[in-house]
Amino acid sequence: MDTAAEVLNWVAWAAVALLALYLILDAARVESTYDNDLLVSSVEGEIEKEILIHAETISAIEKEIAEETPSVDTGADKSKEVE
């Protein structure tokens, strides 16, 4: 039996135990410290407009819409405020 290999097998098991312990303890700390509503509060991201193809077109359309549409409170706007 190769003793060095045996020892390394045990070292691997020890490293497994340490990593598992770290992950479990850190997750437990986060769960107990922070509110769940905050932890699950992420939403889908946004795209930076300035470096996109057709960015000028989009900006022009948006500007046009803004000029044409009177400022009214929509349901969507309200829900954003509540958020």
Place this chain on the structure above:
Amino acid sequence: MATSEAAATPQGAPVARRLSLLRVLGPMHVWALGVGIVLVGEFMGWNFTVAKGGVFGALVACWFAGILYSCVAMIDSEVSSTVASAGGQYAQMKHIVGPLAAFVMGLFLIFEYCMLASADAIVIGAIMAELNANFQPLPWVILSLLFLTWLNYRGVHLSLTFNFVITAIAFVTIIILLFGGEFWNPGKIFQTSELFAVQPDGVDPKAPYGWLGFLAALQFGIWYYLGIEGTCQTAEECRSVPRALPIGTMSGLITLLIAATITWFVGTGLVDWVTLGESAFPLYDAALNTGRQWLVVILFIGTFLSCLASANGCINDASRAWFAMGRDQFVPRFFGGVHPRYRTPYRAILFLVPITLGFGYTGLLDQVITFSIISGLLMYAIMPINMIRFRRLYPMGSIPRGYVHPFHPAPSIVLLLFCIGTFIAIYFGYWKNLIAAMAFYILVSVWFIFRRYKVVDRSKLYTMPWPRPKGY
């Protein structure tokens, strides 16, 4: 229970209203993710194309799959450059096709990547046992998975920077093998002419089974590139999605096309077609045939690192898909949690560890890989529908795009046709697996429609600032 704002500031620090994934990735990380997942396919797996179709069959499969994945990369680059959301193809489906398609796509992604990560870990265990027969595979399988889980838990920048380094080293080892074999000096180490010549028994290694062999080789041809579509999963974490995703994905695909062609050339030029078709580690065997010990050591390192990089990328991608599904309540909302310090989807990452380990523990490498491949192919088969619908709902100029792919709808049609061809090839070899996988996905779809979708808060499904689609 404390309120969210108070809880977010245990030491009275400034209030944070929302947690989000960190936007820290650039094209380099996207490249590392895509190529990292795939490159293991150059070190093992692709060579089964040689057993099915001979050396020319393997080359045809390499290029055929190259066209298929070029279509995948172009479609993904265009759609993903507009959808800055974790989950990649899942998020695309949700916005363009609908919730059921998104749910199924999410499952395709999770099973593809979880099972691929398991397969990588099994191979890492086998490599350790190869190194020394007294090494037990199990602790090394678990250690590799837990180490990579820890990296992913600690931050996406850390894990993908690590992936960049090991992927680059693994890629360079293939180049070293090419030069180490002195490719410019045919007949010295490379024996291409001799290995391609018709054998005394009349068998032609170039195409031993004719055109039918070429078709059969297709099922393994996707090994050269399987997983490049995973780059989309980083969409929510890129500093600039419209720049990083197309550049990272396209440069990744170019890298893989080069790597695949070199791999075929080196493998078939150094190992006879029968041995190559059965080899577990074809490039390692090719290095052995050069008779140069330093090349053997380098290829051993390359094989090991490619497995590690692939498993790392798979953990990253599977967790993002599960996280995105959790955020939309397609699975419990709990899994949409973000770590407040490392800004990673830590609950999704941890949840998938026992599942990945479970697949790995079975030791059924061929079954695990086949299910992973079938899941990937099913995903590719839906992508053309997604792309065609995307261009209809959001014609050019109606929505900002970071990349516009050329010749639409040709890539979508080509992708669909190539997928059908590959499905036929898989049906001949693994029809039971294919039918079992289809049955599984149909059953979970029924569950989603009649049970899960009823509890989904549909008002929170679409938060992307997109314009109203054409015709709605």
